Amino acid sequence: MNLVQEPLVFELTSPGLVGCSLPRSDVPAVALPAGLARESLALPELDELTVVRHFTRLSQKNYSIDTHFYPLGSCTMKYNPKANETAAAMTGWRNAHPLMGDAHSQGSLELIYRLQSSLAEIGGFTAVSLQPAAGAHGEFAGVLMIRDCLKARGQDQRTKMLIPDSAHGTNPASCTMAGFTTQTVPSGRDGNIDMKALAAVLDGTVAGIMITNPNTLGLFEKNIARIARMVHEAGGLVYGDGANMNALTGVFKPGKSGIDVMHFNLHKTFSTPHGGGGPGAGMIAAVRELAPYLPGPIVARKAGRYALAMPELSIGRVKAFYGNFGVLVRAYAYIRMQGAEGLRKIAENSVLNANYLRARIEKSYKLKYTRSCMHEFVAMGDVAPGIHTLDIAKRLIDYGFHPPTIYFPLIVPEALMIEPTETESKRNLDAFADAMLAIAEEARTKPELLHQAPSTTPVGRLDEVTAARCPVLCYRS
Amino acid sequence: MPFIPTTEADRRAMLEVIGKESVEALFVDIPASRRFPPLKLPQGISELEMLREIETMSAKNLTSGQAAWFLGAGAYNHFIPSLVPALASRGEFLTAYTPYQPEVSQGTLQAIFEYQSMAAELLGMAVVNASHYDVATALAEAILMAWKIDEARKRILLPANLHPEYKDVVKTYFSSFDVEVVEYAGAPETAPVDRLTACLVAGYPDFSGEIYPLEAGAAKAHAAGALFIVQADPIMCSVLRSPGSQGADIVVAEGQSLGNPMNYGGPYLGMMGATEKLMRKMPGRIVGEARDHEGRRGFVLTLTAREQHIRREKAVSNICSNQGLVMLQSCIYMAAMGSRGLRTIASLCYDKAHYAAARIGEIPGFRVMTKSFFKEFLVSTPKPADDISTAFAKRHIVPGFPLSRYDSSRPKELLVCVTEMNTKVEIDKLVSALKEVSA
Numbered sequence: 029m030n031l032v033q034e035p036l037v038f039e040l041t042s043p044g045l046v047g048c049s050l051p052r053s054d055v056p057a058v059a060l061p062a063g064l065a066r067e068s069l070a071l072p073e074l075d076e077l078t079v080v081r082h083f084t085r086l087s088q089k090n091y092s093i094d095t096h097f098y099p100l101g102s103c104t105m106k107y108n109p110k111a112n113e114t115a116a117a118m119t120g121w122r123n124a125h126p127l128m129g130d131a132h133s134q135g136s137l138e139l140i141y142r143l144q145s146s147l148a149e150i151g152g153f154t155a156v157s158l159q160p161a162a163g164a165h166g167e168f169a170g171v172l173m174i175r176d177c178l179k180a181r182g183q184d185q186r187t188k189m190l191i192p193d194s195a196h197g198t199n200p201a202s203c204t205m206a207g208f209t210t211q212t213v214p215s216g217r218d219g220n221i222d223m224k225a226l227a228a229v230l231d232g233t234v235a236g237i238m239i240t241n242p243n244t245l246g247l248f249e250k251n252i253a254r255i256a257r258m259v260h261e262a263g264g265l266v267y268g269d270g271a272n273m274n275a276l277t278g279v280f281k282p283g284k285s286g287i288d289v290m291h292f293n294l295h296k297t298f299s300t301p302h303g304g305g306g307p308g309a310g311m312i313a314a315v316r317e318l319a320p321y322l323p324g325p326i327v328a329r330k331a332g333r334y335a336l337a338m339p340e341l342s343i344g345r346v347k348a349f350y351g352n353f354g355v356l357v358r359a360y361a362y363i364r365m366q367g368a369e370g371l372r373k374i375a376e377n378s379v380l381n382a383n384y385l386r387a388r389i390e391k392s393y394k395l396k397y398t399r400s401c402m403h404e405f406v407a408m409g410d411v412a413p414g415i416h417t418l419d420i421a422k423r424l425i426d427y428g429f430h431p432p433t434i435y436f437p438l439i440v441p442e443a444l445m446i447e448p449t450e451t452e453s454k455r456n457l458d459a460f461a462d463a464m465l466a467i468a469e470e471a472r473t474k475p476e477l478l479h480q481a482p483s484t485t486p487v488g489r490l491d492e493v494t495a496a497r498c499p500v501l502c503y504r505s
Numbered sequence: 506m507p508f509i510p511t512t513e514a515d516r517r518a519m520l521e522v523i524g525k526e527s528v529e530a531l532f533v534d535i536p537a538s539r540r541f542p543p544l545k546l547p548q549g550i551s552e553l554e555m556l557r558e559i560e561t562m563s564a565k566n567l568t569s570g571q572a573a574w575f576l577g578a579g580a581y582n583h584f585i586p587s588l589v590p591a592l593a594s595r596g597e598f599l600t601a602y603t604p605y606q607p608e609v610s611q612g613t614l615q616a617i618f619e620y621q622s623m624a625a626e627l628l629g630m631a632v633v634n635a636s637h638y639d640v641a642t643a644l645a646e647a648i649l650m651a652w653k654i655d656e657a658r659k660r661i662l663l664p665a666n667l668h669p670e671y672k673d674v675v676k677t678y679f680s681s682f683d684v685e686v687v688e689y690a691g692a693p694e695t696a697p698v699d700r701l702t703a704c705l706v707a708g709y710p711d712f713s714g715e716i717y718p719l720e721a722g723a724a725k726a727h728a729a730g731a732l733f734i735v736q737a738d739p740i741m742c743s744v745l746r747s748p749g750s751q752g753a754d755i756v757v758a759e760g761q762s763l764g765n766p767m768n769y770g771g772p773y774l775g776m777m778g779a780t781e782k783l784m785r786k787m788p789g790r791i792v793g794e795a796r797d798h799e800g801r802r803g804f805v806l807t808l809t810a811r812e813q814h815i816r817r818e819k820a821v822s823n824i825c826s827n828q829g830l831v832m833l834q835s836c837i838y839m840a841a842m843g844s845r846g847l848r849t850i851a852s853l854c855y856d857k858a859h860y861a862a863a864r865i866g867e868i869p870g871f872r873v874m875t876k877s878f879f880k881e882f883l884v885s886t887p888k889p890a891d892d893i894s895t896a897f898a899k900r901h902i903v904p905g906f907p908l909s910r911y912d913s914s915r916p917k918e919l920l921v922c923v924t925e926m927n928t929k930v931e932i933d934k935l936v937s938a939l940k941e942v943s944a
Contacts, residue, residue, distance in 0.1 A: 029609075033801065037619050037840045047841035048586040050849050054929040055860035057852070061877050064718055064745045070626050071743075071844040079841045080588055083616070087597035090612035094596025100605075107508050108600050111552040117590075120563025123570050125580050126770030127906055132898060135565035136769040149545055161638035161771065162826040164813070175681065201813035201823035205649075207681025210818045248534040280535050281542050295826065299508075302602040303830030304613040305635065305790065307772035323677075344677035348579060348641040348670040349770025361559060365507050367549025372541070373506040376528045380511070383531055384519040400531050421606065431606055436814070453510040454519060485608040487803035495795035495807045499784070501632050503622035 030088035031486050037072040037082060038503045047079040070505075089486050090304075091430045097456050099385075101404045101433035101445025102196070102244060104274045104296035106378075111365065112299065112358035121357055126349040130335045136353060137334035141327040143360045150363075150371065151270070151290060152281025153313035155339070157322040158351040163271055165346060166291030166310030167202035167238070172343040173289050173314065173321040174236050174265045175206060180341070183263060186235040190259075192221050194244045194437040199269060208235060215439060219247045219397045221255060230262035240269040241282060244437040244445070246382065246404035247397060248275075256286020265289070265318070273297040274449065275379050275402035278372025289314045297374075298359040309355040325350060377450035378403040381457060385448055388461035392468035396440050404447035406440050412471040415478060417442040420467055422489065425482035427463040507549065569767065571901060573931040575861075577881050577922025578712075578906035579640075579668050579759065580767045583740070583850070584925055585834075586841050589764045593834045603790070603826070607805045613829070614804035617792040620836035627742050627839070627847075628756040629749020630778030634789035636828040637775025640759035641671040644706070644736055645678035646788045646822055647755040647777060651704035651732040652684060653786070658703040658731070659684045662696045666711035667736070669911040693722025693733075702731040709737040709748055713874065714881035714920065716745070723752025739763055739776060740854065741879040743847040755779045764838025765831055774831040785811060788822030853925035854880040857932065861923045864936045870943035874918070881922045883908075887943050890919035902938055 074082075091098065098105040124136050144156040160166035171189065178186050189203045193212050200210045211229060216222035220243070237259050241249040249255065256266045268282050268290030274297045276282065282290055294300050295308035302308075314322055320341040327350075328337040336350070366374065379402050386395065386405045393407035409417030421431035421444070433445035448457055470477050482488065511519075516528065525531060532540055550558070569582045576582075593599070597612060604610030604617075617635045624633040637643035648661055661679070663672060665688040676686065684703070689696035693707035705726040710716045719735060726733040732755065735748035739758040742748070748756045760774030761767070779787050785808060793807035813820040842850065858880045866873045870887030886893060890907035897904050905921035923932065 034615065036615070036622070038622065041843075044845075046843055046846040046849075047588070048846050050846060051853070051925070053853055053856055055856050055932075058856050058859040060744060060855070061716060064716070066742075066744055066746050069743050069844040069848060071623055071842075071847060072840055073843040073845060074840060076588060076841065079837065080592065082840070083592040083598075083837055084595070086612040086615055087592070087595045088612065089610075089615075090597040090601045091606075091609035092597045093600035096609075098602070100602060103602055105602060109508060109552075111555065113594065113599075114556060115559045118560060118563045119570055120560070120566045120568060122766035122768055123568035123582075124566040124769040125569065125576055125582075125767050125903075127576065127578050127580065127910065128567055128903070129894075129910075132567035133769065135562045138562055138565065139559075146546060152542070161642070161828070162824070164823045164825045165638060165642075168823055172677070172680065196825075197813035197815070197817045197820065198823050198825050200818035201816075201820040204818045204820070205678070205681075205823050248532075250534050253536065278544055279532060279541055280539055284539065284542070293826075301599045301830070302826075304598055304601050304610075304616075304833060305603040305829030306827040307638075307829065307831055308826040344680065345670060345673040346642070346677055347674060347771075348639055348668070348773075351770070352772040353769040354766075354772050357559070361555055363546070364555045364558065365549050365552060368544035368546040370506050370549040371544060371546070373509055376531075377509050377511055379531050380516065380519060380523075380528050383523045383525075387523045400525075400533065422608070425606065425609055430609060433605075451508050451510070454515040482608050486611050487608055487801050488797040488799065490607055490795040490797050490803045490805050492795060492805050492807065495793045495805050496809070499791075499807055500794040501618075501621060501784075501791055501807070502625045503619070 030085050034085050036503055037074065038505065040074055040078055040082065041072045043073055045073045045075045047074045047076045096428060096430050097452060097460055098430040099432045099446045099448050101447040102271055104447060104449055106299055106449035107451035108299055108301040109362060112361045115361035116354050116357040134334055137327050139360055140350065140356060141329055141334050143356055144327060146363050147292060147311050148313055150277060151313045152283030154316045155319035155322060156311055156313045157324060157326045158309065158311050158356055159323045159346055160310035160312055161347055161352050162306065162308045163291055163293040163310040164198040164202055166312040167198055168205050169312050169323045169343060169346050170267050170289045170291060171202055171206040171208060173318055174267060176321050176341065176343055177265060177318055178235055186233055186264065188233045189235050190229060190237040193439050195238060195240060196244060196271065199238045219245045220249055220251060223251060226255065227258065230258060232263065234262060234264045236264035236266055238267040238269060240272060242272045242275050242402040245397060245406050246401040248402055252285045271296060272403065275375055277375045278368060279375040283313065283315060289318050294355055294359040299362045300355045300358040307352045307355055309352045374450050381448040381450060381452060385446060385457055385461055389464045392465050404445055407444045407446065408440065408442045409444045410442040411468045412475065415471045415475060417444050419478035420444065422481040423467045423478045424463060426484045429460055429463060567898060573902045573934050575905045575921050575923060575935060576903045578920050580770060581762045582767065582924055582926050583762050585764050585766060588841055589834050589837045592837050593830060598833055599830065604806060607803060611803055614792050616833050616836050618804045620832050621792060623839040624776055625778055627739060628758065628778040629747025630756055631781040632784045632787065633778040634787050634791050636832040637777050637789055638828060639773040639775045640736060640757050641674040643757040643775030643777045644671055645675045647734050647757050648675060648704055649678060650755065650783065650786050651734060658701055660702045661686045662698065662702060662705045663688050664706060664708050664711050665690045666713045667708055668712045692717040693719065694725050698725050698729045698731055700729055702729055704732040704734050706734045709735050710879055713883040714878040715875050716877045716879060719748055719751035738879060740851050744851040754783060760835045763835040765834050772828055772831050774828050774835055786821060788824050789827060850925050854923065857927055858882065858923040861921065861932045865939060868940050868943050871939060880924055881920055884919045884921055886917045886919050889916045893942055897938060900938065902935060904935060
């Protein structure tokens with residue numbers, strides 16, 4: 029890891045330099061519009077080598093999947109195949125314009141169509157839109173679809189969405205953006221939705237429920253079919269948050285379990301790279317009744333030709349053009365390499381790996397739920413007096429591991445959400461388990477090592493409180 | 506199986522530690538009748554076969570490298586220096602995730618801070634976020650920001666000449682709320698701003714390529730207590746006065762022009778900047794400077810109380826994953842180009858577009874309709890622009906965007922885009938071909 033402080037690009041400036049060679053003009057110069065010319069632009073001026081060294085050195089300050097085991101729960105940090113990158117970099121994709129017209133875009137349209145079909149089959153749904161740019165974007169679209177379907181049934185008094193207390197924050201946030209209010213449904217002692225509590229809140233104001241399955245505790249929602257039936261009988265619809273689909277590919281089809289509309293995160297289950305925060309892609313899938321409401325345009329096929337088409341009752345566009353196409357290429361490439369058999373192996377091995385880690389560390393880390401988990405599990409990090417999950421996370425860094433997700437889900441105190449994924453070897457899993465056990469031991473015998481961690485990184489723990497109170501969000505010379 | 510390093514022996518050893526007989530036994534919670542459904546998908550293929558299949562598919566597109574290219578309309582053919590993909594594709598950037606653990610994410614965090622800083626300078630704003638999905642969604646969320654200040658202000662003023670797809674996205678984002686979207690023609694200061702207006706939106710330039718000075722519009726909006734939101738071309742902002750310097754409260758822009766390929770419409774980059782006053786109402790991640798206990802400078806995600814993982818249903822926005830890598834590419838692009846390089850690119854676009862417009866304007870039957878433009882201008886054509894476009898494709902010329910694709914009442918209008926990628930020879934070729942049309 030690069031431990032040396034790297035100056036900001038502005039601090040490396042040398043007036044007169046440009047980091048790229050530019051062509052001379054072959055046309056006459058024209059004066060800019062009167063009164064609107066910009067006097068100066070204070071961007072950096074760097075030579076090309078300085079730019080290359082700067083960003084190379086910055087990259088060396090990151091932990092990443094390519095360099096470290098990265099068990100961030102619910103993010104599915106699996107290996108991002110380099111083959112995906114080659115597929116996405118082809119000039120036929122990079123240099124394609126979204127408004128070139130269908131006749132000249134048959135390649136892109138065919139890829140989108142095939143990916144739509146593949147994902148519909150994997151999920152057990154009728155139709156798919158690949159327009160949403162992220163999971164949360166898909167959630168927003170899905171809730172709008174539910175709104176419109178209920179309106180068509182004359183049920184627009186239903187303005188409340190039920191959300192389990194273990195849900196990801198994007199679920200209620202998406203509801204607010206769609207004009208819904210939210211009501212929390214508690215989890216029972218087994219970690220699944222409390223059925224009695226659910227029954228008690230189902231009334232004529234409920235639009236539906238947003239369910240994550242497996243849930244954020246890494247547990248399969250055993251009553252999913254019954255929950256869906258109850259919600260449907262009460263007049264509502266069921267939204268599926270597919271962030272945890274990595275446990276289910278080829279093992280279970282959520283579209284056959286009563287879920288009406290669902291998103292997948294292509295940057296999780298389908299191996300597209302996380303890019304330091306994005307771009308992702310949030311495919312949204314629907315059963316027959318809700319298919320007409322999908323955001324669009326989507327791609328249809330007729331007599332061997334592909335064309336853009338707006339679903340007949342579409343909620344409209346949720347973004348310009350058709351989706352994060354460059355991300356879609358990667359997901360398609362991945363699915364083609366996996367095939368049906370490979371997809372099932374993904375789920376089997378991700379679940380196997382998670383259960384193995386759980387078994388290896390459960391003597392040192394309390395588990396809230398002791399039954400078999402799916403592709404991730406939640407442990408608690410308060411293993412000794414004065415030790416918190418944050419300390420375990422920071423000490424793991426010194427052992428060369430990216431920490432798991434911490435303090436989520438909110439219903440487990442001192443939560444450590446661990447998701448190894450199927451692309452890690454047993455050797456890697458054992459190294460991580462050994463480190464976790466060693467840290468638990470240090471917590472008891474040498475706690476200062478945890479409190480001072482990390483000590484092997486370019487900076488130590490940062491004062492985030494002051495950073496928020498007196499924000500410095502830009503370079504000012 | 507591709508990418509799974511677990512052997513049979515590993516599996517047996519692991520199951521023994523877990524205390525289960527088989528992998529299938531780990532799925533007991535799934536109803537038996539629904540477990541392991543067959544997937545009607547073809548068998549998996551090797552990397553070699555996959556690449557061959559995808560290459561064949563990609564060759565069915567007509568691309569900018571294959572024609573004299575004058576099509577813009579929201580996706581632009583600009584030069585991408587080699588160092589941009591070379592650096593951004595480094596595994597340490599590509600395969601990292603959201604920088605939740607700042608100590609092991611200083612590469613990503615510092616790059617975001619540098620991007621925020623450069624974008625703030627370019628757009629003339631105090632604060633820039635770490636990205637939104639694209640300019641259309643950034644615009645929709647900017648308008649939401651304005652409306653939420655006082656929801657009684659139900660009027661939203663949009664330019665009639667705003668990209669139709671951006672208008673559609675705004676409509677979708679407001680479809681649950683009781684607001685009135687009113688379109689206005691011409692310069693922003695001519696819009697019917699009143700005390701019920703939440704915001705006045707202006708294009709800089711607008712969808713016909715027209716550049717209007719912004720100060721008058723900003724003043725009118727502010728006098729009525731409304732926000733002034735500008736949707737700008739980021740490259741144009743390097744040589745013309747920034748929207749921020751002319752009074753914009755929020756600026757949104759499409760960052761695809763800054764070092765990102767056209768990629769059939771995505772992934773793109775929603776740039777969003779705001780005034781300091783609006784900082785805590787901005788959606789999206791924001792990076793700030795911080796110190797550790799030894800006083801070393803570092804960077805962290807900050808002002809997180811705005812976001813969904815903290816505020817849930819009360820969050821400013823539901824956005825979580827953003828367009829991180831696309832932002833990184835724009836960051837590297839802006840650093841490599843710098844002030845000189847970016848202004849040179851802008852001048853090339855401006856000069857070449859004016860050369861093209863002058864020559865096209867001389868052709869009988871053709872008229873340039875845009876008065877003051879940067880790299881795009883609207884041309885009135887003697888024959889339907891869509892027919893011209895279809896015919897020219899066979900000759901490897903893509904003359905521009907026929908407006909009839911969005912609006913059938915405008916069949917003889919063509920939006921022509923000229924960038925630093927177009928040579929004088931190509932422009933002359935376009936002009937010769939258009940001359941044949943009018944003959």
